[in-house]
Amino acid sequence: MAERRLLFSLQLGFTLVVCAFLIVPVILSMLAGLTANYLSGVQSGLTLRWVGEVWSGYRETIFLSIGISLCCLAGTLVLGVPAAYVLAKRQSALSRAIEELLVMPVAVPGLATALALIVTYGAAGAFRTSWSFILVGHVLFTLPFMVRSVLAVLSAIDLKTLEEGAASLGAGFAQRFFHIVLPNCRSGILAGSLMVVTLSMGEFNMTWLLHTPLTKTLPVGLADAYASLRLEIGSAYTLVFFLMIVPLLLALQALTRPRPVKFVAEEEQP
Amino acid sequence: MTQATKPLAIRLRNCAKTFADGTRALQPLDLDIGAGETVVFLGPSGCGKTTTLRIIAGLERPDAGGSVLFDGEDVTALPIEARHVGMVFQSYALFPNMSVAENIGYGLRIRRLTRSEIAARVGEMLAMMRIEALADRRVDQLSGGQRQRVALARALAVRPRALLLDEPLTALDAKLRDSLRLEIDGLLRRLGITAVYVTHDQAEAMALGDRIVVMDHGRVAQVGRPREIYQRPATRFVADFIGTMNRLSGRIEQGRFVTAAGALxxxxxxxxxxxxLFRPEDVAIDDGANPPLRGTVAAAFFLGDRTRLFVDVGGERPLVIETEARRDFARGQAIGLRVDSRGLMAL
Amino acid sequence: MRRESFRLFSLLLPAGIFFLAFFLLPLTRLFFIGGSGAEGFAAYAAIVTDRNYFASLVSTLGLAMATTVATLIVSGLSGVFLQRRKFPGNGLLVAMLTLPLAFPGVVIGFMVIMLAGRQGLIGDVTQFLTGEKLVFAYSMAGLFMGYVYFSIPRTILTVMAAAEKLDPKLEEAARSLGAPTWRVVLDVIIPGLKPAFISAGAICFATAVGAFGTAFTLATRINVLPMVIYTEFTLQANMAMAAALSFVLGAVTWVVLALARTAAGSSVAAAG
Incomplete structure (x- = not known):
């Protein structure tokens, strides 16, 4: 037993160190963003000055990122949910292959995808310079997450029988889709949506090549700030980013945590 | 509840089913199901009974050349949503995103009944199935038996022309199965609705069916009333599948059937x-000096209300005999038997 | 049933058109542009024939390998521990460990700067202890740290999900047969977690090969393939070479993930 307790303490200690490795820099950067002078420490006083500077200098990037991520969500919903439904219904080699293809933009580095988009559509002036060029990249990259998330839920329920049940009660195709399929994959759609918005908000690999000086997103602005401005401003900017993204991540955590299975007693009436 | 629509006569003509991978699930089948009749499809898994039900429902289309007629009208091309049949699934297929009442009212909502009409009909159904207390429950809070009642109520709420049931009791435990079977039987008689019922459980088939269609390997082995199927099986498959059947080999000599263990x-x-071939209940123990058959007890199982004996008579398989509970038998004990000649069959 | 097929086809169509127009077509074009430079399609061989490119390929793969091994060890230990031992605060620890799940590469880079940069915590601590300031954020070591940081959250989640499905009875059976703890780990737990390790490891590897944001934040001088491609594209304006290299990079990561998927027998979802 003593050996087991020692093992437990060792494992716990190790896990706490890992946890510190992940969380300490987050806290440090949040503090730095609120500290008057990071070099001389917190005793130099707390201030919102840096956050203010970020707001005046970079608020467009924040709005653009929110806008793009919402459009990206709409796009992945319209394209991804029906696609996931089809893939769940048809379990053939062909649908396997299509799924494999759809996931490719995640496997292929964003840098390569962005270059490919530029060499193909770079000449299309208005499109190249508008934020919809970035949007296309984001939809490409996040679509697999929506499809996977919805597909996972649809594969876990007996979709075929539920649809047959609805059909036996007179429901046509559209009624089945909206009354039965969509409500029953709500959790997958929600998890997928949070993932899509979070990823779109933070996407940098592709966006750095796709953006123009007039279409800077938040992560592009972050990279700018890290490279050229003082640590406090970079930190304040990161703080703003955290404030936007951490609630999404917490919601995602809460949503994907497995619920305890309820026990159903076999109670019968006479 | 009274059935508003008059019961439906179903006619299957030359219905065969070959699946995309080439397997023949159903050989060409012709069958007439009378209005108000309860027909049970019975057979082992993979015999084609569920495929037949799905063809009637409109969930599968028969191969070219087959047709399904409802009251003489060809509905082969109609999908299930246009056939106005009620269906109860083995897994119940209750919608997890809806409450019990919403499940029951779903078909009515599709038919655009008014809110108050739906509420009234749902209430009626809840009362009929005696599940009023469950109206607002979520489906995953129900026990198996309760789910089955909701599934029945949902299928009947739209006043379907026929009720189709696909192994509705298979997922339940034995005791519950018995009580629900009784309930379904009462319901079908009361409503007078045409019902098609698929099961692999012969006791269920016997209890519920006006007629039983025994199927094997995609073919109909026999169609008949339960009594006919049991007492006069048409094929060896039916004889073996329904109930217990004893076999004794021998030959006819001077009007008697002579076997290794004696003559009948x-x-x-x-x-x-x-x-x-004969059933266990047609065999009796004969303690007289000259019993027609002689054998030795291979095993005796006391079942409470009776004793099941396995008697070795020199054949491949021992005979199965049911006898009164009070008497004790020892393994290896020699006993005499007689068989009621009215119960003897040749196939 | 033909109507059914038509319906399903039309539901898949929008995603298909989008994918064709904005992924398959561009990638095909990228492939041909890669062969349109001075050397023609020999550019695709440059990654092994050119000494500089080959060196960065080797260091990229080495970095990815090191990241994968380190992440698997750390996440394996903590993941199994957190799944098996439930104690007060367990949930909070899991939440903290998985919080950085979707931090983008640039932010990860900044986290590394906070820890190991010129004004970083490690520098301060080492200066206090030894009088010498340890700064390694702007090098391969910093990149390694960043990729491990990035990979730990998702790997821990994968390991925990797999550990949950491990039947504790197998461990009990091994113990009942007299196996000491280390044998139970070696013979029961690790084999049981192997599929999860393979799939999570493949994602670590692919991420470390293809990621760009972290390296970009830390320094443009780090010699890894994504940075080389970026430099070819922006500074040298050598479009053909950038295209060829990124196509090879994409092919490498895709093959790694595809191989892992076959080996693990389950779905491997990658992430950037």
Missing amino acids: AWPEAPADAREA
Whole structure:
């Protein structure tokens, strides 16, 4: 037993160190963003000055990122949910292959995808310079997450029988889709949506090549700030980013945590 | 509840089913199901009974050349949503995103009944199935038996022209199965609705069916009333599948069936009979000095209300005999048997 | 049933058109542009024939390998521990460990700067202890740290999900047969977690090969393939070479993930 307790303490200690490795820099950067002078420490006083500077200098990037991520969500919903439904219904080699293809933009580095988009559509002036060029990249990259998330839920329920049940009660195709399929994959759609918005908000690999000086997103602005401005401003900017993204991540955590299975007693009436 | 629509007569003509991978699930089948009749499709898994039900429902289309007629009208091309049949699934297929009441009212909502009409009909259904207390429950809070009642109520709420049930009791435990079987039987009689019922459980088939269609390997082995199926099985498959059947081989000599263990009187025997088949209940123990058959007890199982004996008579398989509970038997004990000649069959 | 097929086809169509127009077509074009430079399609061989490119390929793969091994060890230990031992605060620890799940590469880079940069915590601590300031954020070591940081959250989640499905009875059976703890780990737990390790490891590897944001934040001088491609594209304006290299990079990561998927027998979802 003593050996087991020692093992437990060792494992716990190790896990706490890992946890510190992940969380300490987050806290440090949040503090730095609120500290008057990071070099001389917190005793130099707390201030919102840096956050203010970020707001005046970079608020467009924040709005653009929110806008793009919402459009990206709409796009992945319209394209991804029906696609996931089809893939769940048809379990053939062909649908396997299509799924494999759809996931490719995640496997292929964003840098390569962005270059490919530029060499193909770079000449299309208005499109190249508008934020919809970035949007296309984001939809490409996040679509697999929506499809996977919805597909996972649809594969876990007996979709075929539920649809047959609805059909036996007179429901046509559209009624089945909206009354039965969509409500029953709500959790997958929600998890997928949070993932899509979070990823779109933070996407940098592709966006750095796709953006123009007039279409800077938040992560592009972050990279700018890290490279050229003082640590406090970079930190304040990161703080703003955290404030936007951490609630999404917490919601995602809460949503994907497995619920305890309820026990159903076999109670019968006479 | 009274059934608003008049019961439906279903006619299957030359219905066969070959799946995309080439397997023939159903050989060409012709069958008439009368209005108000309860027909049970019975057979082992993979015999084609569920495929037949799905063809009637409109969930599968028969191969080219087959047709399904509802009251004489060809509905082969109609999908299930246009056939106005009620269906109860083995897994119930209750919608997890809806409450019990919403499940029951779903078909009515599709038919655009008014809110108050739906509420009234749902209330009626809840009362009929005695599940009023469950109206607002979520589906995953129900027990198996309760789910089954909701599924029945949902299928009947739209007042379907026919009720189709696909192994509705298979997922339940034995005791619950018995009580629900009784309930379904009462319901079908009361409503007078045409019902098609698929099961692999012969007791269920016997209890519920006006007629039973026994299926094997995609073919109909026999169609008949339960009594006919049991007492006069048409094929060896039916004889073996329904109930317990004893077999004794021998030959006809001077009007008697002579076996290794003795000779049986069998006035109606065909001249070329090589095997006699009979049910356990047609065998009795004969303690007289000259019993027609002699054997030794291979095993005896006390079942409470009776004792099941396995008697070795020199054949491949021992005979199965049911006898009164009070008497004790020892393994290896010699006993005499007689068989009621009315119960003897040749196949 | 033909109507059914038509319906399903039309539901898949929008995603298909989008994918064709904005992924398959561009990638095909990228492939041909890669062969349109001075050397023609020999550019695709440059990654092994050119000494500089080959060196960065080797260091990229080495970095990815090191990241994968380190992440698997750390996440394996903590993941199994957190799944098996439930104690007060367990949930909070899991939440903290998985919080950085979707931090983008640039932010990860900044986290590394906070820890190991010129004004970083490690520098301060080492200066206090030894009088010498340890700064390694702007090098391969910093990149390694960043990729491990990035990979730990998702790997821990994968390991925990797999550990949950491990039947504790197998461990009990091994113990009942007299196996000491280390044998139970070696013979029961690790084999049981192997599929999860393979799939999570493949994602670590692919991420470390293809990621760009972290390296970009830390320094443009780090010699890894994504940075080389970026430099070819922006500074040298050598479009053909950038295209060829990124196509090879994409092919490498895709093959790694595809191989892992076959080996693990389950779905491997990658992430950037």
